[in-house]
Amino acid sequence: MKCKITPQNMPKLVISAFLLQHLHFVIRQNRFMRRxxxxxxxxxxxxVDCQWACPAHTNVPEYIRLIAQGRxxxxxxxxxxxxxxxxxxxxxxxxxxxxxxxxxxxxGKAVAICRLKRVAADHKSDISDRIPKxxxxxxxxxxALIGAGPAxxxxxxxxxxxxxxxxxxxxGPQPGGLMRxxxxxxxxxxxxxxxxxxxxxxMGVDARFNTPxxxxxxxxxxxxxxxxxxxxxxxxxxxxxxxxxxxxxQIFIGIEWLESIHFGHINSIGKxxxxxxxxxxxxxxxxxxKRLGAEDVKVVARKTRKYFKASPWELEDAxxxxxxxxxxxxxxxxxxxxxxxxxxEFDKFTSEEINGKLVQEPAGRVTLDCDSVILAIGxxxxxxxxxxxIxxEFDKWDMPVVDKTTFMSTREGVFFGGDSAFGPANIIxxxxxxxxxxxxxHQYCQGVPIDQRPPKGMTxxxxxxxxxxxxYSNDYDPSKRQKMIxxxxxxxxxxxxxxxEKGFTDEQTRAEVQRCLNCDIQTAFTDSACIECDAxxxxxxxxxxxMTPNAEEPELRQHLKAPAEQLDQAxxxxxxxxxxxxxxxxxxxxxLHCGLCAERCPTFAWDMKRFVLHLPHAGAPAPVGTxxxxxxx
Amino acid sequence: xxxxxxxxxxxxxxxxxxxxxxxxxYEGAITTxxxxxxxxxxxxxxxxxxxxxxxxxYKVAKLSGIGCSSKTPAYFLREAxxxxxxxxxxxxxxxxxxxxxxxxxxxxxxxxxxxxxIGLGQLSHAIRRNVNLLYVLENNGVYGLTKGQFSASADPxxxxxxxxxxxxxxIDSVLLxxxxxxxxxxxxxxxxKEQLVPILxxxxxxxxxAFIDVISPCVTFNDHEGSTKAYAYTREHQIPIVQxxxxxxxxxxxxxxxxxxxxxxxxxxxxxxxxxxxxxxxDPTDRxxxxxxxxxxxxxxxxxxGLLYIDPTSSDMMEQNDVVPAPLYNxxxxxxxPGSTELEKLQARYR
Numbered sequence: 001m002k003c004k005i006t007p008q009n010m011p012k013l014v015i016s017a018f019l020l021q022h023l024h025f026v027i028r029q030n031r032f033m034r035r036x037x038x039x040x041x042x043x044x045x046x047x048v049d050c051q052w053a054c055p056a057h058t059n060v061p062e063y064i065r066l067i068a069q070g071r072x073x074x075x076x077x078x079x080x081x082x083x084x085x086x087x088x089x090x091x092x093x094x095x096x097x098x099x100x101x102x103x104x105x106x107x108g109k110a111v112a113i114c115r116l117k118r119v120a121a122d123h124k125s126d127i128s129d130r131i132p133k134x135x136x137x138x139x140x141x142x143x144a145l146i147g148a149g150p151a152x153x154x155x156x157x158x159x160x161x162x163x164x165x166x167x168x169x170x171x172g173p174q175p176g177g178l179m180r181x182x183x184x185x186x187x188x189x190x191x192x193x194x195x196x197x198x199x200x201x202x203m204g205v206d207a208r209f210n211t212p213x214x215x216x217x218x219x220x221x222x223x224x225x226x227x228x229x230x231x232x233x234x235x236x237x238x239x240x241x242x243x244x245x246x247x248x249x250q251i252f253i254g255i256e257w258l259e260s261i262h263f264g265h266i267n268s269i270g271k272x273x274x275x276x277x278x279x280x281x282x283x284x285x286x287x288x289x290k291r292l293g294a295e296d297v298k299v300v301a302r303k304t305r306k307y308f309k310a311s312p313w314e315l316e317d318a319x320x321x322x323x324x325x326x327x328x329x330x331x332x333x334x335x336x337x338x339x340x341x342x343x344x345e346f347d348k349f350t351s352e353e354i355n356g357k358l359v360q361e362p363a364g365r366v367t368l369d370c371d372s373v374i375l376a377i378g379x380x381x382x383x384x385x386x387x388x389x390i391x392x393e394f395d396k397w398d399m400p401v402v403d404k405t406t407f408m409s410t411r412e413g414v415f416f417g418g419d420s421a422f423g424p425a426n427i428i429x430x431x432x433x434x435x436x437x438x439x440x441x442h443q444y445c446q447g448v449p450i451d452q453r454p455p456k457g458m459t460x461x462x463x464x465x466x467x468x469x470x471x472y473s474n475d476y477d478p479s480k481r482q483k484m485i486x487x488x489x490x491x492x493x494x495x496x497x498x499x500x501e502k503g504f505t506d507e508q509t510r511a512e513v514q515r516c517l518n519c520d521i522q523t524a525f526t527d528s529a530c531i532e533c534d535a536x537x538x539x540x541x542x543x544x545x546x547m548t549p550n551a552e553e554p555e556l557r558q559h560l561k562a563p564a565e566q567l568d569q570a571x572x573x574x575x576x577x578x579x580x581x582x583x584x585x586x587x588x589x590x591x592l593h594c595g596l597c598a599e600r601c602p603t604f605a606w607d608m609k610r611f612v613l614h615l616p617h618a619g620a621p622a623p624v625g626t627x628x629x630x631x632x633x
Numbered sequence: 634x635x636x637x638x639x640x641x642x643x644x645x646x647x648x649x650x651x652x653x654x655x656x657x658x659y660e661g662a663i664t665t666x667x668x669x670x671x672x673x674x675x676x677x678x679x680x681x682x683x684x685x686x687x688x689x690x691y692k693v694a695k696l697s698g699i700g701c702s703s704k705t706p707a708y709f710l711r712e713a714x715x716x717x718x719x720x721x722x723x724x725x726x727x728x729x730x731x732x733x734x735x736x737x738x739x740x741x742x743x744x745x746x747x748x749x750x751i752g753l754g755q756l757s758h759a760i761r762r763n764v765n766l767l768y769v770l771e772n773n774g775v776y777g778l779t780k781g782q783f784s785a786s787a788d789p790x791x792x793x794x795x796x797x798x799x800x801x802x803x804i805d806s807v808l809l810x811x812x813x814x815x816x817x818x819x820x821x822x823x824x825x826k827e828q829l830v831p832i833l834x835x836x837x838x839x840x841x842x843a844f845i846d847v848i849s850p851c852v853t854f855n856d857h858e859g860s861t862k863a864y865a866y867t868r869e870h871q872i873p874i875v876q877x878x879x880x881x882x883x884x885x886x887x888x889x890x891x892x893x894x895x896x897x898x899x900x901x902x903x904x905x906x907x908x909x910x911x912x913x914x915x916d917p918t919d920r921x922x923x924x925x926x927x928x929x930x931x932x933x934x935x936x937x938x939g940l941l942y943i944d945p946t947s948s949d950m951m952e953q954n955d956v957v958p959a960p961l962y963n964x965x966x967x968x969x970x971p972g973s974t975e976l977e978k979l980q981a982r983y984r
Contacts, residue, residue, distance in 0.1 A: 106642055468636045476640035531864045532824055533669040533852065538677035541657075543644045562644040579868045594640055602669025602852040 032550035033583075035575045038524070041458040044611040046570060047588050048519045050113055053100035055432040056082045057615055060097060060113055061520040065472060067120055068513040073127050075120035080131075082615065084154050084200075084431050085179075087192040090118030091501070092183055094280075094311060094426040102517050105566070105590050106542075109481035111515045112504075119509050121192070132161035134203045139163035141445045144225040146213050146385075149177025150427045151418025152231035153200050154434025155441065158618040160203035162442060167225070168205050171212035175201065177233055178419075179427060181259045182281070184288050185497040217387045220414070227413045227441045230386075230400075231434070234379040234419035240276065244334030248341040251334065254281045254376030261288055261496065270371025272296040274344055276331055279309035282376035286323045289374070291496050298324045298368065300331070300344075303358060304351045317500070321489065326368075327351070328360065335367055343367045379424045399423065406450045407437040415441055438618040457614035457622030462607070463521055464598075470608055472521050474595040476541075477514035518593045522611045525584055527575040529605035532582070536597035536606055537561065544591045550576070550583045560587055639663050651687040659684045661711040666701055669856075671823030671849030671864075672771050676708045678826045679740070679769070682833035683710060686881075694730055694737045698723040698752060701778050702744035702771035702849070721752020724759035727766045728950070734960035735951050738837065739766045746776050749785040749804045760813045763841040765949040767833065770806055770844070771823075773851040774862035781854030792859030805931070807941060810844045811924045816947035817843035818923075819877075819940045822867050823850065831906075832940050834879040840901040841947040848936070872930065875917050875939035876909040898945040908940060917942055 036043060046052050050060040059078055066075035079086035093114050101110035141164050145152040148170035156166045174180060175197050179188065201207050213219060219228060237253035245251060250270060254277070260266040273294040275286045278301040286297045299318065301308060304327050308315060319325065328349040335343035345367045349360040381399060386392060392411040393401040400409050402416045409416055417437040418430035440450040463471040485502045486492075492500050504512060537545045543562035550556070556571065557564040564571060569589035576583060598606040614622035639660070647655045659680040664673050683693070693713035695706035699720035706715050714737070718726045723741050731739055748756045748770050759766065774787040783791075786806065787799045810818045817839045821829040829847065836843030848867050850856045856863045861870075882903040896908045896917065908917050916922055923942045930937050951958060961969060 105645070475637040476642060478641070531669065531852075531856070532868075533671065533850070533864060534674040534677065534824060534826070535669045538673055539639060541640045541642060543647065562646045565646070579865055590644060592640060592642065594637065596637070596639065600668045600673075602667065 031552060033553050033556055033571065033573045035527075035583075036570075036572045038572075041456045041613055043570065043572075044458065044460075044520075044522050045456075045613050047522060047591075048611065048613075049100040049102050050097035050111075051520070051613065053096045054083075055096065055429045056084075056435065057432075057613060058082045058097075059520070059613065061516055061518050062612075063120060064111070064113070064116055064513050064516040065518070067116055067509065068473070072120050072123040073125055073130070076124040076127055077130055079117055079120060081617075082435075083428060084157055084434075085150065085196045085427070086117050087121035087196050088179055088188060089428060090114060090116075090121050091188050091192070092179070093117070093428055096428070102519055102590065103515055106517070106592065107478070107480075111517075112481055112484075112512050115482075115484060115501075115504055116509070116512060119504050122503055128199070131199045132157075132203070134160045135163045137163060138165055139445075141165065141226045142167065142224060143441060143445075144169065144219055144228045146216075146219075146228065146230045147177060147232035147418075147420070148172075148175035148207065148209075149231050149233050149418055149430060150179060151233075151420070151430040151434040151437070152177075152229060153197060154431045155229050155231070155417065155438045156203070156205050157200045158435060158438035159441065160200070160205060162619040164445075166205045168201075168207040169211050169213045170207065170209050173209050175207060175209070177231075178235075178255075181262045182255050182284070184258065184261070184284050184291075186287070186291065186492060186495075186500050187284070189497070189499050213385050215387065216385055216392070216414070217390050220390060220411075226445050227415065229415045229417065229437055229441065230409075230420050231416070231418045231430070232381075232383070232420045234381045234424040236380040236382040237375065238378040238380055240331065240375050240377060242331060242333050244336050244341075247336050247339065248334065250341040250372040252372070252374045254285045254374050255379060257374055258284055258288060261292070266292070268292055269294050270341075272370045273298070273372045273374065274368060274370040275299045275374045275376055276344075277301075277376035277378070278315075278325065279376060279378070280311060280314050281379070282374075283310050283314040283318045285374045285376050286318050287321055288496070289372075290321050290323065291493055294372075297322075298326055298370075300326045300329045300346070300368070302328070302330050302349075303360075304328065307358060317486075320486065321492070328363075329366070329368075332365070334373070341371060341373065343369045344373055379419070381420060381423060383420075405436070405453065406440045407433060408440055408444070408450060413444065435617060439616065442618040454616035454621045456616065459612045459614070459623075460522065460524060460609040461612070463610050464607065468599055470521070470595050471610070472518050472608075473514065474518070474521075474593070474608070476517075476592050476594055477511075479511045479515055481515065482508040482512045517591075519591075520611045521593050521595070521608050523572075523586065523591065523593070523597060524607045524609045525572065525574055525586070526605050526607075527577060527584070529603040530574075530577050530584060531603055531605075532577055532579050533602060535600040535602065539596045539600045541594065541596070542590045542592055544587050544589070545597065546585045546587075547577065547580075547582045548585060549581075556585060557587075560585060562587070564589060650684055652689060654684065654690075656680060656684045659690065659710055661706075661708040664708045665704065667777075667851075667853045669852035670701070671773060671847075671851070672702055672705050673708070674823040674826065675769065675771055675829070675847050675849055676705050678823075678829045678833060680709050681826065681830050682837065685830070686834055686837060688738060688837070692736065692738050694727075694734075694739045696723050696727050696730065696739060696741045696766075698743055698747040700744040700747045700776075701773075701851075702742055702769075703747055705742050705771070706740075721747050721750070721755055723747070724752065724755040724764065724766075724768075728759060728762065728764050731764055731766065731950065732956060734962065735765075735956070735958045736960050739764075740837070741766050741768045743768065743770050745770065745772045745774060745784040745786040745806070749806060749809075753785075753804075757809075757813055760810055760815045760842050760844065762950045763816060763947060763953065765841055765951065767836045767839075767843045768845065769833075770846045771849040772806065772846050772862065773849050773855055774803075774860070775851050775855040777851045777854055781851075786862075788861040791861045792857075794854050794857055796859070806844075806846045807927060808924060810846075811920055811927075811942060815844045815942070816841045816944040817940075818942040819843075819845045820848070820936070820938045821845060822848045822871055822938060824864060824868065825871075825873075825938070828873060828876065828938060831877045831879045835877050835900075835906045835940060835943075838879065838900050838902060838904055839943070839947065840952075841949040848938075867936065870934055870936050871938050872912075872935050873939050874910070874912045874915055874926075874937045874941060876911065877940035878907040878909065880905045880907060898943055900945060906940065906943065908943075911939075918944070920944075 098110040417433035564587040574584040690712035697703035
């Protein structure tokens with residue numbers, strides 16, 4: 001199309017040309033990857049794989065550096081700020097951080113994050129003066145917590161310093177919930193529990209032990225409390241009703257049995273024990289059996305090892321104690337002779353992986369001899385104290401309807417957290433849900449809408465100390481993961497309460513801390529400074545960086561110096577570079593955070609900056625405006 | 634330089650070549666040059682080229698003179714032989730090394746000072762003799778090691794970092810090499826590995842003197858406005874003329890090109906180079922036209938890059954002089970040193 005230019009249509013033409021060009025720009029933008037928004041705290045947070053995977057977002061690299069400097073107190077406090085129970089979790093956490101650890105993708109083994117947490121807890125001095133205190137002046141609001149497990153304790157931890165009056169109802173004689181009565185003392189010594197729970201209760205919590213709540217309606221009707229938090233866990237072990245189940249007294253429910261051991265009601269078991277189920281509770285049961293004198297202990301699973309619910313390290317620890325783990329067996333009936341349990345009959349299966357799915361075919365039957373059986377096939381919730389007509393809705397699985405963000409039930413002012421909210425999970429989840437519920441309770445009591453969640457914040461701080469010096473240990477240490485030293489078998493079997501893991505030695509700690517890749521020391525890129533000299537690309541030991549014409553993500557991932565095939569790992573994409581219009585792309589996947597890109601950059605386009613994620617807690621919003629400052633804008 | 638060595642761990646997807654080595658196995662010590670130096674990029678391109686050609690590092694000799702560029706052989710092929718010679722004398726050392734061991738794969742790295750000032754005579758004669766050597770001239774137009782004086786390749790009118798203008802004419806190494814009869818002449822840019830790596834590979838396979846001038850910006854003293862060897866200037870003024878694709882003879886040629894746009898030249902060992910011409914009227918086997926084409930563009934301030942000239946019929950110094958092709962260390966002692974009677978006979982011939 002041709003168009004004659006006249007003074008009259010000139011402005012229109014100019015505008016049309018501008019719009020066309022702009023439209024073209026918009027279309028191009030959609031075909032290419034957008035410039036990564038590193039001002040969104042989630043971007044750099046996701047690079048810190050361990051912190052991203054941790055439900056409570058513990059700042060792992062930071063506390064590992066503090067341990068490396070021998071600052072155990074500071075390391076403990078960094079932990080406590082997010083996960084509240086470093087000593088407990090340093091022994092018992094399910095460690096979602098470790099499978100996520102970048103080191104796994106570099107040399108096959110994660111940093112021993114969990115055990116380093118224990119190092120901080122074991123080596124700290126008296127930190128009681130660093131624990132938040134309740135103010136003299138109370139704020140006039142009263143909160144009831146039902147159940148004294150990790151979720152309720154976290155709520156108390158967060159609300160006490162804000163001036164709340166917190167009353168804790170616990171049916172048992174001591175606080176701790178599952179952490180105390182279900183986790184055997186050989187994994188978690190009682191002193192550790194007492195100390196860390198003590199920090200919270202000593203803030204002035206009105207803890208009422210041996211005081212079960214029989215009726216939530218009564219609590220609510222008393223109008224004594226401004227809010228109620230239910231943290232009663234999933235305290236009921238699942239039953240397995242098979243022929244013969246009730247004809248003997250040698251069949252136990254796992255968590256009840258562990259509880260009985262804790263209270264000293266049980267101190268013996270048959271010589272031959274079968275554990276049904278293969279979760280972490282089953283591991284505690286089989287190992288406890290060995291300590292009660294059982295000689296032949298077998299754990300029996302329906303599926304194959306790949307599908308076991310127990311953590312790999314818990315399986316290994318059980319096998320180290322000569323526990324046999326059997327696969328492909330499904331129980332059908334208990335075998336009794338003269339009223340005495342003598343065996344358990346199973347359906348056998350063959351197993352085959354077909355297209356990534358487990359296909360099992362029947363393969364006859366087998367009877368295993370035994371004197372006792374422990375059922376560890378899962379836990380259930382139980383809310384006998386909650387009346388169904390108080391406006392608190394239950395779903396078809398008889399679970400309370402709880403908002404996943406605010407943790408409030410359908411009855412205003414009643415909150416849930418931990419296993420009682422969404423079924424059995426791990427301690428660290430209970431802690432995080434406790435934090436979130438505490439935020440909600442605080443906002444609820446202060447008249448702030450609870451769905452207005454306080455935002456996260458971040459800071460980025462320089463780590464450059466000199467021409468080639470950084471405020472962190474940037475060299476890659478090829479050390480292998482340190483192996484936890486265990487106490488010898490005869491000693492552990494002699495006593496229920498001898499802790500199996502000895503903790504890392506000083507040498508082990510020194511080696512292990514250096515394995516951390518400092519993923520929170522971020523590679524920060526300034527497009528406008530880049531002269532496209534290739535220095536960063538040439539020096540990168542793991543081929544993370546590429547300068548390339550922009551494209552859509554799937555195409556870009558294939559055209560990098562090393563293909564970026566780990567799709568859950570982000571690509572950083574810069575804006576167009578000055579000289580060629582290409583973009584700088586970084587595959588975050590296996591960056592060692594060694595800082596060599598920044599050392600070799602002549603214009604400081606690359607810099608290493610320490611990322612700190614600021615998480616809001618009840619009454620303590622994340623610092624505002626830090627994102628802009630962080631980026632120097 | 635950096636205080637830490639480059640960590641040995643590598644990306645899990647890093648592939649080994651035909652002789653089982655990864656690209657990382659072709660690296661050397663960590664560089665001590667300024668951050669952002671073009672020379673480091675060339676080092677990376679050299680590593681890539683040797684890796685792609687499946688060359689065993691122990692078969693390689695790295696030779697150099699004096700200067701920033703001449704430090705770089707320490708940064709690649711740590712298992713290769715090396716000789717860091719007197720300023721500008723690398724061509725002589727290479728000539729001797731090549732004569733003593735014809736099996737050596739030789740790479741010489743030099744700079745504009747080493748090659749075009751103190752060593753210009755040496756360079757000229759190595760070209761004339763057609764020594765079987767890949768000669769990489771890392772050209773930044775400046776004496777970086779002595780803090781930024783103009784070198785012989787600095788263009789007239791370009792300015793130093795402090796603003797002083799260069800008034801002397803420049804020696805253009807590519808035109809010089811063409812005049813002296815070089816059989817392989819290329820120019821490339823440190824910031825363009827896609828072009829540089831295939832040229833290096835073709836140069837390594839060329840029988841005779843393969844001359845590659847690589848514009849390699851000095852970030853510290855010659856990367857400013859007013860410089861004609863800066864990253865930005867080179868990117869703006871570079872015109873790729875011929876893209877060389879090296880094809881090992883074991884590979885079938887599968888890439889389809891427009892007829893006429895590609896010229897294939899076969900090298901001594903049966904491998905070949907596909908020359909994709911970006912300028913239609915260019916013939917990389919015509920020395921005179923190549924010379925005038927490059928000079929015409931130069932007059933317009935344009936820098937022609939690519940494999941600019943190649944004589945595939947080239948015969949190197951060893952062939953020309955009928956030198957025994959086997960390495961001298963492999964010859965039987967009685968052949969190497971026939972004894973005093975043979976010496977007397979020889980001397981008698983000159984009496």
